Amino acid sequence: MDFSDLNEALASESYDQIGEICDNLMLQAASEGVPFQDEWPYAVHLLGHIYVNDINSARFLWKKIPSGLKSSQPEISAAWKICQKLWTKDYGGVHESLREFDWSSQSQGIIIAFSERYRKRMFELLVSAYSTISIRDATVFLGMNEDDAINYAAVGGWTVEPNSGMLTVKKAAVAVEQKVDPGKLQRLTEYVFHLEH
Template sequence: MVLEEVGKLLLELEKAELEAPGGGATAQTYTQLLAVYLYQNDLCNAKFLWKRIPANVKSFSTELQQVWLVGQRMWQRDWAAVHTALNVEWSEDISSIMNALKVSVRDRAIHLISEAYSSLTLTTLATMTGLSVSDAQSAAVEKGWIIDGDMVEPKRIDKEQSMPHTNLTEDQLYKLTQFVSFLEN
């Protein structure tokens, strides 16, 4: 997903939650909002959202529970469990968000591995990235990492190469300005 699209979707979903009749939005709205927070790696807002979702909505929406399971595993930094939780069939409402989240989590894991490890096994690399061993080997070769038998020697990835440049949109700048203004008052 494009950063701009996610920002617009987030604003729409937050507005839908705030303006919901009777104070409770639909399960679909909560599910999409939770998925967007996870995609943005905004685990604090995801956790607060989960706390304010009415209990009856939580109990009757299995997909919402599944998205929250992903969030819990992200909070615990259990990357193997995150990938397991992400590998389910998602509805049309959130499949694009969850697929983008899967790619984002994998990219972050690869970047962290390049920063933190001087060597690791292919199996560990596969577990941390949610890839099969052969796909993990291919990803390592693609990154220019050295593979010696079952061991992988990662090279540091330039931040510019791994993380795309993100320009703040006007909506994001407005939201940030409002937040800073709120904190100052």
């Protein structure tokens, strides 16, 4: 099996392409009748789908993985655990699943990138959903200890209320579209016309 496209995507940190590359290689191998199951990078394949938040594709792939490989290759089960936590919206569990396994060198890059991406997505979720949040709850969503969560939030412009143990969320500026009153536009046009003539 030629995994050069996959290896190139991993080397160039093009993690958003991993799932699709693996899907295409798997289809190609199946259509050519090439036995591939024992050497297939199932963990990376699962992580590729997880990285782009394609949980349904990850679930279907999980069903295709031979049960012997699921039990003999713990990294496959570790990747699946992340998928399960995402599926059940166990935000803190996702961070725990990322940290608790000793990932292979092939998977480490995508794990680090996904962890950062996921943390950023959780931060954006908090910004859109809360005006204040307890430091403890923020640590769960961000997967950090209290000091790191406070520092991370401070970079985003949040403030800490030390007496209450709460973070005040800084809302992102919302661009407001202004509608032009046709009557005002008409008067402006007439005024400019009058000035020119």
